[in-house]
Amino acid sequence: METDSQKQNEKPHQSNNSTDLQIMKRDCLNKETTSRLSLLTKFHAGYFRISFALCGQALLWKTLRELSTDARALRPFVHILPSTAFILLWSLAFLSFLTLCLLYIARCLTRFESVRAEFQHHVGMNYLFAPWIAGLLLLQSTPFLGPPNRAYILLWWILSLPIIALDIKIYGQWFTRGKKFLSMVANPTSHLSVIGNLVATRAAAEMGGKEIALCLFSLGMVHYVVLFVTLYQRFLGSNSLPVMLRPVFFLFFAAPSMASLAWRSIVSSFDTACKMLFFLSLFLFASLVSRPTLFKRSMRKFSVAWWAYSFPLTVLALAATEYAQENE
């Protein structure tokens, strides 16, 4: 909701702004008709943060449960999570993912113009990756489907091909398409494209596809380097992102943690490069957490953006778990 209304405010120079206003007007008129339609109006891709959070949590719980019991310090965690709780969580994540996907498909079918407008927005276009990432996370945390299973491989391909296609589209836009140069559109949610690649890497490495994993990893990391530098430069200043979306700053440290996990799954041990990436994400986390004023204004009213806090923290916890296990 906030991205919708704020997108109208924030990007006055968008070419289809008039279309947006018309759509909003029409949607407002339609609001009086049925409640189901109004739900679709309010819905937008940002709601996928919910399924991110839940699927990430499920993955974390699965990892904690599967820790080798050699890890003395982590042994309590292994026993704390009964398997039923984990299965419940996974089912909840699956349900939320399914619901959101269905809602979004419905929205595509009935409100295609607004969907299109959303994806032309510099924040919304990164959430194109959202369903596929959530699906991959869910796949990795499935209790009953392991990597050697053919269904797993099939599902991986189904979920990763859109990511690859989106990579080609969006990364190409970064340096060829005039209005969508990276220096113009870069914002913290751009990390989602990088995270998408890295999640696909991890899933691929776990199912044995080392070359594909390496390919996706290099793709993700190269663009992460570019994005990291650009975002640190803050060419446009902090006003390129609406205040309500400040929680997505947490994505800054989600990407290196995910990279550390991905590299670990490629080389099968938490070597120096993994450590360096993990430490970088720790530092960025400390840097953000010590700036509460950055988030104060966005914490006044509840919004779906608050869910953006959860996934990065989960990924950081995952990386920390791997690090702790390595150091035992």
Next chain:
Amino acid sequence: MEKNELQVETPSVLKQSSCQNIRGFDCVDCENGNDHSRLGNATSDKESKKESVASSENTKLDGQDIVISIPPMTSLSAFSLSLPSSPSGLHIGQTKLVVQQEKCRNTNQNNPANLNPQVARQKQFRSQPILVAEGTKRKLVRSETMRDSRFDPFKTWLGKLERQISNLRGMPTEEEDLEAGETKRHETEEAPGVDRYFDALEGPELDTLRATEVSVLPEDEKWPFLLRFPVNAFGMCLGVSSQAILWKTLDTSPVMSFLHISPMPNLILWWASLVLMVFVSFLYLLKIVFYFEAVKREYHHPVRANFFFAPWIACLFLSLGVPPSIAANLQPIIWYILMAPLFLFELKIYGQWMSGGQRRLSKVANPSNQLSIIGNFIGALLGANMGLKEGPIFFFAVGLAHYMVLFVTLYQRLPTNATLPKELHPVFFLFVAPPSVACMAWAKIQGDFDHGAKILYFIALFLYMSLAVRVNFFRGFRFSLSWWAYTFPMTGASIATIKYTMAVTNIFTRSLSLCLCAISTLTISTLLVYTIIHAFVLRDLFPNDISIAITKKKPKFSKMLAHFRSSSSDRKDIDSSISKGLEI
């Protein structure tokens, strides 16, 4: 104190200057001299309405200063008094009290009979050169018998101690200052925004005041020493301590044993750098204690802020360069103690880069930012020397990531970047420092000089060469204390070359390391000679630190014109400065 010097001649300037154009700015009619309301803050505001900017700065800086003048018979001579008043309204009473104690000094040469008796009995100080409506005020000669209260805005409450001490010594009492100091303080709590620094200053180190700007402190006179002592002074410690490390490496590495260096240079240099470090830290601590406002302004300066890393880096250098005869192995606790403040500083500075806003990197990037990066690598090197495992990797990772960002940004020379010098300047030597220390740190972390270390070393070498062949372009710059900070990259490159020679030993690398060591030693000695000359012969090693004295708001154009009219520059300068002022 010369109490007999009651008749001090009115400075000639005051005789000449007329305040007719600024009626009431510096001349309160003496009949109303007792009017309590006129003594308040509102007075100076009302009277200087024409120069509203000046008055706002006036009230900000000078508190409730009032200026009273005694109109003589014919013309209005601007006899200016500054009596900081207290908000509590006790001012008059205190004044009278003071009067009873007869510590007043009459600087008015005019016919005393004309003086309002009350005013005559009031304490009279030399006027404070408030801001620059009249440039002539700048040329006031400081009376030796007065305690100079012009620098009070920059003083902390502990500066009160100085006043108490001066009270005890019989200087004019400054009780009013005690109250005024508090009001002054809350006005100077906010340092100027980063835009002001860019607007007001120019030059590769942002240390020269633009012609259209005015300084809040008098430019023509030497400020108190502590105010002139910049944080760049720590650059000297950096330079000397890195030399100590160089001579230690020369002494201990087997490949250079053909030189037969004795441990003596290392020992001497290390002790010298230790003493220097203690001395400079002590002086800067005094500055923090007595002139906290100046320290705050330095901290907000886009270039100087990076020099706040310098003390910690110098301490790290000292730990690295410890002669073996003193301590073979240092305790790891020292590493934690030294890295903690570095870590906190970094959190602040890098976080500012990331969260955008006024101090984002695309706006403030300048070569001195590399000082913040170097701390990471040196900490990693020291930690690896001590045998720590994870800590060095942590700082190396953080340093590497941010170095990449900074390197790209500096190379891009973004149009939004206002601080990058257009021409070459010794500050560019800082480019050589991060890769050379990173290479040493990585070699130590990994245990041997592997490919990663070699890659970093070659990058450092390339940057060094590309600057060395342009050494002609470095001529013509005024010597400043910060040049010391730019010498340690050369030393760092020499040490990295020695380490590289240890890995790849042949005649070429040996001669390269010899050559670089010679260059760095030569540079340091030359700098030492320059410093001594400037310190003792020319006595301008510490010039007035203009960059901390910029105004918080841009001076109004009319004030600028008045400034030019009064200054003795010729027409051309005025024209060019005015045109510059119009552009800004």
